[in-house]
Amino acid sequence: MPISYLTRIVEFTATHRIRRADWPAERNALEFGKAAVDHGHRYQCRVTVKGALAPEAGGVMSLVSLDALLAEEITARFDGRHINEAVPEFADGARLATGEALAQYVWQRLARRLPPGVKLHAVRVQEGPHLYSEYFGEA
Secondary structure, three states, X not given: OOEEEEEEEEEEEEEEOOOOOOOOHHHHHHHHHHHXXXXXXXXXXXXXXXXXXXXXXOEOOOHXXXXXXXXXXXXXXXXXXXXXXXXXXXXXXXXXXXXXXHHHXXXXXXXXXXXXXXXXXXXXXXXXXXEEEEEOOOO
């Protein structure tokens, strides 16, 4: 049976910093530059799911269901918030709040919540017009 892909883009505005808690401020500034201090982005998160066309869903999956899932797992979690403070996994001393880590985090949140027969294909987190990270589920 042919496989189709469905991509939905959600946007959110959030603040973050990329800083290792075990390093002094000088080393963080050297390694991460301006990203070591609080700054904001207008993120775009592209989520692509794949599966066989399901006539009862009108496609790979119900767009209403996908939108609700993305609203809960992405928009509600990040929009208007400080990622390092709002999401424990990105607190100082935990994972760095890089685009790569955000893409993996979103994947982990979404993959287990998709309907049967639907798989996650890609998560892309874009921080600006010239910087994005993608994750395809590889371990």
